[in-house]
Structures are given as C-alpha cells and as structure tokens.
Amino acid sequence: xxxxxxxxxxxxxxxxxxxxxxxxxxxxxxxxxxxxxxxxxxxxxxxxxxxxxxxxxxxxxxxxxxxxxxxxxxxxxxxxxxxxxxxxxxxxxxxxxxxxxxxxxxxxxxxxxxxxxxxxxxxxxxxxxxxxxxxxxxxxxxxxxxxxxxxxxxxxxxxxxxxxxxxxxxxxxxxxxxxxxxxxxxxxxxxxxxxxxxxxxxxxxxxxxxxxxxxxxxxxxxxxxxxxxxxxxxxxxxxxxxxxxxxxxxxxxxxxxxxxxxxxxxxxxxxxxxxxxxxxxxxxxxxxxxxxxxxxxxxxxxxxxxxxxxxxxxxxxxxxxxxxxxxxxxxx
Amino acid sequence: xxxxxxxxxxxxxxxxxxxxxxxxxxxxxxxxxxxxxxxxxxxxxxxxxxxxxxxxxxxxxxxxxxxxxxxxxxxxxxxxxxxxxxxxxxxxxxxxxxxxxxxxxxxxxxxxxxxxxxxxxxxxxxxxxxxxxxxxxxxxxxxxxxxxxxxxxxxxxxxxxxxxxxxxxxxxxxxxxxxxxxxxxxxxxxxxxxxxxxxxxxxxxxxxxxxxxxxxxxxxxxxxxxxxxxxxxxxxxxxxxxxxxxxxxxxx
Numbered sequence: 001x002x003x004x005x006x007x008x009x010x011x012x013x014x015x016x017x018x019x020x021x022x023x024x025x026x027x028x029x030x031x032x033x034x035x036x037x038x039x040x041x042x043x044x045x046x047x048x049x050x051x052x053x054x055x056x057x058x059x060x061x062x063x064x065x066x067x068x069x070x071x072x073x074x075x076x077x078x079x080x081x082x083x084x085x086x087x088x089x090x091x092x093x094x095x096x097x098x099x100x101x102x103x104x105x106x107x108x109x110x111x112x113x114x115x116x117x118x119x120x121x122x123x124x125x126x127x128x129x130x131x132x133x134x135x136x137x138x139x140x141x142x143x144x145x146x147x148x149x150x151x152x153x154x155x156x157x158x159x160x161x162x163x164x165x166x167x168x169x170x171x172x173x174x175x176x177x178x179x180x181x182x183x184x185x186x187x188x189x190x191x192x193x194x195x196x197x198x199x200x201x202x203x204x205x206x207x208x209x210x211x212x213x214x215x216x217x218x219x220x221x222x223x224x225x226x227x228x229x230x231x232x233x234x235x236x237x238x239x240x241x242x243x244x245x246x247x248x249x250x251x252x253x254x255x256x257x258x259x260x261x262x263x264x265x266x267x268x269x270x271x272x273x274x275x276x277x278x279x280x281x282x283x284x285x286x287x288x289x290x291x292x293x294x295x296x297x298x299x300x301x302x303x304x305x306x307x308x309x310x311x312x313x314x315x316x317x318x319x320x321x322x323x324x325x326x327x328x329x330x331x332x
Numbered sequence: 333x334x335x336x337x338x339x340x341x342x343x344x345x346x347x348x349x350x351x352x353x354x355x356x357x358x359x360x361x362x363x364x365x366x367x368x369x370x371x372x373x374x375x376x377x378x379x380x381x382x383x384x385x386x387x388x389x390x391x392x393x394x395x396x397x398x399x400x401x402x403x404x405x406x407x408x409x410x411x412x413x414x415x416x417x418x419x420x421x422x423x424x425x426x427x428x429x430x431x432x433x434x435x436x437x438x439x440x441x442x443x444x445x446x447x448x449x450x451x452x453x454x455x456x457x458x459x460x461x462x463x464x465x466x467x468x469x470x471x472x473x474x475x476x477x478x479x480x481x482x483x484x485x486x487x488x489x490x491x492x493x494x495x496x497x498x499x500x501x502x503x504x505x506x507x508x509x510x511x512x513x514x515x516x517x518x519x520x521x522x523x524x525x526x527x528x529x530x531x532x533x534x535x536x537x538x539x540x541x542x543x544x545x546x547x548x549x550x551x552x553x554x555x556x557x558x559x560x561x562x563x564x565x566x567x568x569x570x571x572x573x574x575x576x577x578x579x580x581x582x583x584x
Contacts, residue, residue, distance in 0.1 A: 083422070211435070214428075214432065215432055215435055216421070217420060217421045217422055217424060217429070218415075218418055218419075218420060218421075218429070218478070219415070219418070219419060221382075221384050221413075221415060222413065222415050222418065224384065224404060224407075225382050225384070225407065225408060225411065225412075225413040226408045226413075226432065226433065226435050226482070227403075227404045227405040227406075227407065227408025227409065227435060227436065228404060228408075228435070229403075229404045230404075267422070271423070271424055271428065271462065272422035272423040272424040272462070273422070273424055273428060274421075274422060
C-alpha cells in the first residue's frame with residue numbers, strides 16, 4: 001500500500017471508530033433506559049429520554065471529542081515544530097497558563113458571568129502563546145524553548161497555587177480545584193458551539209504550517225536554506241497550538257497527556273511525517289477522550305472520576321513508556 | 333559574475349571574529365575546496381553565503397544578488413546546502429527526506445526526482461526505508477541525495493565526507509565533480525587535504541577567519557603554506573595519475 005492510501009485508510013478507520021465511540025457514549029450511561037424509551041428519544045423531542053440522550057450525553061460526548069481533537073492537534077503541531085517527542089501544550093506551559101487565567105476569573109467571582117471563565121482561559125493561553133513566540137525568536141534550539149515552556153508551566157502553576165493560598169473563599173477554591181481536574185461533565189451544546197469554531201481556526205493555522213513542519217525535519221537552518229520562512233512558520237504553529245490548547249482548557253479544564261500521547265499513536269502509520277500527522281493525531285486525540293470519558297463516567301465510584309484525573313492515570317505511565325522507547329529506538 | 337561571492341565579509345560570533353575581510357568567488361562549473369584548521373572559518377564562509385549568519389560589514393552574494401535582499405525561496409532556488417552532520421528528527425522514509433530538497437515541486441515530481449537522486453548516490457534500494465533504521469553512512473547518502481535533488485546553480489557542502497567510508501568519500505567527490513561538469517558552482521569544505529588537492533579545481537586556505545591562499549591546489553597547498561597554517565610537513569609527489577600530496581607530522 002502506498003503512503004497516501006495508507007493514510008486515507010488510517011483516517012477513515014479513525015473516523016469510523018469515532019462514530020462508533022460517539023454512538024456508544026450516547027446510548028450507554030448511568031441512567032438505564034428501556035428499549036421503548038430509546039424509541040421515544042428518537043420520536044419525541046421533549047421527552048425525558050430525548051433529554052438524556054440529546055441534551056446530556058450527546059453534547060458531553062461531542063465536547064469530549066472536540067477537546068481531545070484540539071489537544072491531539074496541539075500536541076502534533078508542537079512536536080513537529082520542536083522536533084521533540086516529549087513536547088505538548090502541558091509541557092510547554094500553555095495549559096497551565098490557560099488554567100491560571102480561569103482560576104483567576106473564578107476567584108474574582110466571574111464564574112457567574114457567562115463565558116468569563118472561558119475567555120480568561122483563552123487569554124491565558126494567548127499570553128503563553130505570545131511568550132513562546134517571543135522566546136522562539138531569541139532561543140535558537142528547540143530544547144531551549146522547551147525548557148522555557150517548562151519554566152512557564154511551573155510559574156503559572158505556582159501562581160495558581162498562590163491563588164488557592166490567598167483565596168478567602170473555600171467555595172471558590174473548591175470550584176477552582178474541581179475545574180483544574182478537568183472534566184466534560186454537564187457540558188452543553190453551547191460549550192460545543194464555543195470550542196468548535198476555535199478548534200477549526202486552529203486547524204486552519206496548523207494546515208498553513210504543515211508543509212513547513214515537514215521541511216523542519218532536517219532542522220531550522222537546512223529548512224531555511226530550502227526556502228522556508230522560519231519566523232512565519234513558528235508564529236503559525238504556536239498560534240495554532242495556543243488556540244487549540246486554550247479552547248480545550250477553556251471548555252474542559254486541564255486534561256493532560258492526550259496532546260502528548262496522540263501523535264505517538266499514529267506517527268508510525270504516517271511514516272513519521274509531521275505534516276501528515278496533524279489530522280490523524282487530532283482524530284485519535286478525540287477518540288481517546290470520548291472513550292476515556294465514557295470509561296470515567298461508567299466507573300462505579302461514589303464521586304464521578306474526573307476526566308483529567310483519569311487521563312493522567314493512564315497517561316503518566318504512557319509518558320514513561322514513550323521516553324523509554326524513544327531512548328531505545330531513536331534519537332535520545 | 334560568480335555564482336557565489338563574498339566581498340569584504342566580516343562576521344563575529346559571540347564577540348570572536350570568524351570572518352575577517354574575506355573576498356572570494358566561485359564560478360559555474362568549478363569545484364572550490366575550503367580548507368583550514370578547526371575554527372578557521374570554513375563553516376562560517378558557507379553559512380555567510382547562505383545568509384545563515386549576518387555580516388558585520390561586506391556582502392554575501394548569490395548569483396550576483398545580495399543574500400539579505402533575497403526571499404527565503406529565492407535563496408533556496410539559488411543555492412543547495414548540504415550541512416555538516418545532518419540530524420533527522422523523525423523516522424521518515426529516505427525518499428521523503430530526499431524530496432525535501434525540492435519543496436517547490438509538486439509532490440509526485442519531487443518524489444520522482446528524489447528517487448533519481450537516491451539512485452545516483454547508490455541508495456536507490458533504500459528509498460522506502462526509514463532513516464532511523466539506517467547506518468550513518470547510508471543516512472549521509474540520503475542527505476546528499478536531498479542536496480542533489482535541488483538543481484540550483486550553486487551547491488555548498490560542509491564537510492560532506494566526514495565519517496564516511498573510503499568508497500562513500502570517493503563517491504561524494506565524484507558526484508560533486510559531476511555536478512560541476514553540469515555547470516553547478518560547487519563550494520565544499522574538507523579536512524582531508526590530500527582529497528582536496530586531488531579533487532578540487534581551486535583550494536582556498538583559511539586561517540583564523542582570513543584567506544591565506546586562494547589558488548590551484550599545488551600553489552595553495554605549498555610546502556610553506558602547509559607548515560605555516562597546518563603545522564605539518566608536506567610534499568608533492570609525481571605519480572602516474574598526477575601529482576599527489578604526501579603529508580607527515582612535524583617531529584618535536
């Protein structure tokens with residue numbers, strides 16, 4: 001099979017898996033429904049079962065998909081730009097800075113204002129993106145930019161901790177905490193409507209950066225001598241990653257490891273090509289989060305497992321495995 | 333008009349002068365070897381010509397135009413570059429790596445050219461293999477193929493034979509000769525003086541950022557020059573296949 005047809009098969013396969021996972025996520029849930037009630041859900045729009053399927057489970061599942069896709073895309077863009085298998089929006093501080101923005105909005109009592117927390121999170125991501133763009137203009141090596149991102153992440157985390165520390169209201173603190181754990185519980189179609197256009201915009205930026213990401217495989221100087229405008233590429237890629245990661249954090253809080261893991265799961269299938277990796281990485285990120293959310297809410301615990309906790313539990317060992325394999329097989 | 337030219341080029345890196353009023357030109361159809369001890373400025377000459385380091389004064393010209401005035405694409409179309417010790421970030425197939433040398437061709441055309449270039453460097457059978465699964469020598473051939481895919485008027489190669497086995501070294505030098513014959517201006521930095529003497533039309537000797545010789549090999553690599561710049565004993569020997577350079581360490 002040629003590279004292109006293998007890629008098509010991969011994306012089509014992922015698309016079908018996503019459709020299947022979304023269907024399962026809508027059909028199954030804590031509230032058991034009888035067969036007749038499923039019928040009702042399709043025929044009577046205002047019935048209880050219709051409400052459960054289309055206003056509770058469906059937007060939640062779609063939200064999980066869009067957030068996962070955003071993280072998968074951001075991870076693929078950043079790994080391609082920095083030529084490093086360990087880059088993702090979490091490592092580079094985009095997620096932590098977005099979370100800081102949201103935490104600030106919550107303790108300032110803006111949680112009741114519709115859209116305020118989301119906008120604060122996006123502003124945080126934009127700030128991180130701007131700082132990374134600024135740093136990338138001065139730091140020549142991708143490793144140096146990653147170290148800068150790690151420092152940014154730690155600092156944003158410290159400021160968020162400071163907010164906890166100084167917050168007079170335990171209720172606000174609990175709210176921030178719950179938000180930081182990451183979840184798509186109780187998300188509605190309006191959340192989907194907020195996050196989807198942003199992820200599409202990020203996708204457009206990523207698509208514009210995509211040919212440059214492939215040229216970058218041989219390093220910045222070689223790419224530049226082949227005619228790549230490096231400055232433009234860095235800006236496009238970092239904007240794409242900041243918008244995607246910011247949108248994800250704005251709607252679902254901090255969900256780690258999806259951005260890191262998704263590109264690795266499909267890299268071999270696209271023969272390592274960072275530009276052909278973008279779409280399947282987004283799709284696999286979406287698939288992971290739909291399945292993870294389904295598993296999290298079906299796990300019989302008193303308190304529902306938070307999605308961010310669940311992905312971290314699976315993701316952290318995976319992170320170790322990736323580092324282990326990368327060190328053995330390839331460039332570390 | 334030279335395909336590659338430096339005029340009074342002065343460059344500093346971290347406060348150290350790496351190019352000190354360097355004037356040079358490389359014409360279409362000739363192979364010019366850049367030689368000099370470590371830190372003499374060989375890579376800096378190549379990088380200045382490509383616009384990768386900025387000059388404090390003087391000018392670097394590609395095809396008669398100042399490199400700073402050219403768009404990234406125009407630079408890419410005027411000069412192909414084979415960097416030193418090229419690192420490849422991801423395990424892509426050799427043919428995809430070689431095709432990166434022609435980013436402005438359509439995908440299918442670039443792949444076709446890449447396969448031709450891989451065949452020319454004796455790596456045709458490796459085309460669909462991942463570069464991480466190759467030996468260092470095989471990977472070097474793939475990177476050379478990438479530089480050959482681009483049919484720019486000039487080719488700049490920074491230490492292209494370092495770390496290669498003898499057969500691959502000679503293959504690289506033969507390919508550079510072929511390129512020169514087809515009209516490309518070839519500038520290549522080399523550590524191996526005997527190979528430089530044998531394969532270049534002209535040798536430029538650099539010492540601490542300055543050009544100390546720029547002439548035909550036998551003149552540029554004279555016994556005095558070898559002693560002064562490289563601190564080694566050298567002599568030219570007549571052989572059936574032309575003059576050869578014989579080198580020895582100086583005793584004491």
